[in-house]
Amino acid sequence: MTNTTRIKRNYQLIKFQKLVIVSILIGFLSSFLGVVLKKITEHYEEIFFNQASINPFFFVVFPVFGLSIIYFLREYLFKKKENKGIKEIFESTNTKSKNLPSYKIPSHFINGLLTVVFGGSTGIEVSTVVASATIGSVAQRKENVFRQYKTELICAGVAAGVTALFGSPIAGILFAVEVISRKVTRAFIVSNVIAVSIAYGLITILKEEPLFAVSITTWHIKAIPYFILLGILAGLNSVYLTRCVLFFKSQFSKINTHYYKILIGSAVLSIALYIFPQLYGEGYHAIKTIFGNSNEIPLTLTLALTFVGLLLLKPIVTSITLASGGDGGVFAPSLFIGAFLGLLVASILNTFFNAGVIPVNFMIIGMAAVLSASIHAPFTAIFLVCGLTNDYTLFIPLLAVCLLSKYTAKMIYPYTVYTFSPSMAN
Template identity: 80%
Template sequence: MNKTAQIKKNYKLIKFQKLIIVSILIGFLAAFLGVVLKTITEYYEEIFFHQANTNPIFYIIFPVFSLSVIYFLREYLFKKKENKGIKEIFESTNSKSKNLPSYKIPSHFINGLLTVIFGGSTGIEVSTVVASATIGAVAQRKQNVFRQYKTELICAGIAAGITALFSSPIAGILFALEVISKKVSRAFLLTNLIAVSIAFGLIVILDEKPIFNVLITTWHLQAIPYFILLGILAGLNSVYLTRSVLLFKSQFSKIKTPHFKIILGSLILGISLLIFPQLYGEGYHAIKEIFIRPNEIVLTFTLALSYIGILLLKPIVTSATLASGGDGGVFAPSLFIGAFLGFLLSLTLNTYFNANVIPINFVIIGMAAVLSASIHAPFTAIFLVCGLINNYTLFVPILVVCLISKYTAKMIYPYTVYTFSPTLAK
């Protein structure tokens, strides 16, 4: 072997070693950020939600307070720039010149936390994703040897962050692949597998429990026609959510006075929370209530109207939260809508058609179906929801329904909140 070939071989080895080290660091930091944000959010959301339940006036005060604080933080601390969510990641990965600035880490962490704990009807998932992506982006800029791996290292941060939130390394990698990268390379596999392994190891050490404690035992073949119906309804609901978010953002962007945006968004959110407290924050507390003896709940006219009202209002309050300055995305709202849609459908089938379906199965499958249709990422939705409950019994029906919901949504409206732009729509 000549000297030039030996130098090239040594260089490749050094680059490979550095890529492994940086992937380990990204995996740990992104996962740690995700776990901390998740833990703090759950703790304080419960406290503030209890206070609002005790004194309903806080349903109005909390959104005004949080959106005002977020506005002043953006205005005076975070360079007067609004957070664009996952679109910021697309802008960075699709351009050699655009980068995710390091201030996006504290910006999304703080703003996402403030939005959810004070009742903003969204979740911390997108805040975690962008902050985790920024960790990867910052690491990528530290050495010239990483310049060619910009997308791979950003995806490694994202995959680790998703793993930390949902205890599913597969969902983390699939989300990075289906939504962000859309292509697989050896560098992508290396960096992302290492990052999610470190992230999963961290949550095992910390003994992080699944978000939902649910016992799934079986499903029946005769329920397949009803699952198909659920998939179609999930696709329709996801389009309603997507169009609502885009419409509200478009209309609110015409309001030039920030204070009017805050007041209008807070009023829509606050009044909705007074009517349906289930809409508070990411809504996981309301989903957990569904899991308490679901087979014993009888569908009455009043209950049906309540669930329909929740399904109609959730996209509106989510849209108002985001359009008026809140930080978040459609992950948690999709899971919330899917849970209530699945539960309402199962109760309707059992009450009026004697279908004898298992309500808890419809709740779980509905969560995955609406998420799949909302982000056009069925395989991410499958593993993410199975990770949420730490159970894969429903894998086959979830797969079928997620594909149906995605393609139903795409046939009606081809964009997601991540991929839409006014120029594409023309």
């Protein structure tokens, strides 16, 4: 073996060792951030929501207060710099010169927390994803040897953050592939597998329970035509969500005085929360409630109208939350819409057509189907929802329905909130 060959091998070994070490660090920091943000948000969202439930006046106060605090933080602490969500990650991975600045970590952490706790109808998932991606971005800038692994290390942070939130390492890696990277290299496999392993190890040590405690026993072949119907409806609902977000962001961007945006946004949000408290924050409290009572709820006209109202209003209040300055994305809203859509479809089928379908199955499949269509990432949606329930009984129908909902949505409208840019509208 020549000296040149030996030096080259040693250099490759050192580079690999450093990649392993930095992946471990990114995995721990990103997952720790995700767990802390999830725990704090769950704790204070429950407290604030309970207070608002007792005294509905807080449904008026909380949104305007939360959006105002976020505005002043952006104005004076974060130097008037807007948060663009996942598009910031695309801008960084698509160019060598543009990086995610370190202030994105506290900015998204704090603003995501404040948005949800004070009733903003979105979730902390995108806030976690961007903050954890920034951890990977900062790490790759620390040594020249990591510059070529920019996308891989950003994806490692993202994958670890998603794993921490949803308890599924596979969903973390798939989200990084389907949405962020769209390609897989050896460095990607090494860094992301290590990062999600560390993240999964952390949530195992902390004994994190699945978000939804659901008992799934079986599914029936006779339900396949109804699953197909649910997949098509999920695709339509996801397009409605996407178009709402893009429309309201476009309309609010025409308002020059930012505090007018806050006043308009909080007014709409307050009215919606007063009428439908289920829209408060992430909405997981409402999903847990209907999971627990899905087999006992008889479908009445009032209940059907409530479900329809939630399906129509959720995309609007989510869009207005984001357009008026809130921090978040379409993960939690998609899961919320999917759960209520699935329960509505199952209830109609059982009440009027005596179909004998299992409502819980339709709720779970609906959640995955709407998410799949909203972000055009069916495999992420499947494993993410399976991670949320810690059950893979419905894997086959989930696979079919998620693919169907995605392609239904793409046929109607080819963009997501992540891939659309204003220039495409011209």
